[in-house]
Amino acid sequence: MVDRKWAGVRERIASLGAVASGSEVFGSRWHRWVLEAPLVEDELAELEAEIGVMLPSDYRSFLTEVGVGGAGPSYGLFPVRRVQGRWCWEGDGADMADLSLLADPFPEQGPDPALLDALLAERPEEEDFEDIEDFDTAIEEWDERWGLLMFAPERTAGAIVICHQGCAQREWLVISGSQRGTIWTDRRVDDVDLEPLLDNENKPVTFACWYTEWLDKAEHTARQPAAGS
Structure with missing residues (x-):
């Protein structure tokens, strides 16, 4: 059965690639x-038998009706491919996604905020060290502890990077898990936990909404006059 939400998407992407102003869309020079x-x-x-779980309906229909990846939000949608006989996302x-944990429920909550605050309070500061090498050693040790807490594979069980x-x-x-089918933003590099992507009504964004809203905005941007014209 054809999923109508994907009707014409490949053609719309091809049309964007054919117009010069489409290059103004963020990330399009990459995908x-x-x-x-x-x-x-x-x-x-x-693929689903190998990972042990059925993919969300809108994403699985995208894979069979639109493509395994490529043009998409930001630098593009990560493709899923068979590599050396095994399926994986590239x-x-x-x-970062542990493929052995994809059938496990995704945890809505990350590390205990109190633990994060306590560890942040222990972060070494360069001005507290007379020797820069001592500081480098201390911050490396702290970074390792922080990484074990923030980037534990269990934090993103049941999810894939797209x-x-x-x-x-x-x-x-x-x-x-209970958040199946929703998109979560990962800015742990800025020392904050994963957060669900929400729409204007504060509702979780699904894969289909995430992709089609990007496509609508990309077409709007591509129709704008080029700078200086």
């Missing part, structure tokens, strides 16, 4: 308006 070929049903079934930071926004910021698609 170049190219969509990879869709999966066939047997490939989708094999992109800057895609390997997009890189630049500056080590990414977006995840939850595929298991």
Whole structure:
């Protein structure tokens, strides 16, 4: 059964790639308006059997009707491919998702804020050290402790990385648990926990809304007169 929300999407992407002003859309110089070929049903079934969970309906229909990845928000939608006989998502930071945990429920809450605050309070400050080498050692040890707390694989169980926004910021698609089908923003590089992406009505954004709203905005941007014209 064809999912009507994806009707004409490949053609719309191709049209954006054909207009020069489409290059004004953020990230398009990276993905170049190219969509990879869709999966066939047997490939989708094999992928889901391998990861042990059925993908959210709008994302799985995207994979079979639009493409496995390519043109999309920011620097593009991470493609899922079979690599050396195994399925995986590819992109800057895609390997942050532990594929063995995809069937586990995604945790709505991250590390205990009290633990984070306590650890932040212990962060070494350079002015407290007479020797820069001592400071370097202390901050490296602290960074390791912080990373173990903030970037534990269990924090993103049941989710995949689908997009890189630049500056080590990414977006995840939850595929298991109560938040299944929603997009979460990852700015842990700025020392904050993952947060759900919300729409204007403060409701969680689904994959279909995330992608189609980006496409609508991209078309609007591409129709604007080029600077200086």
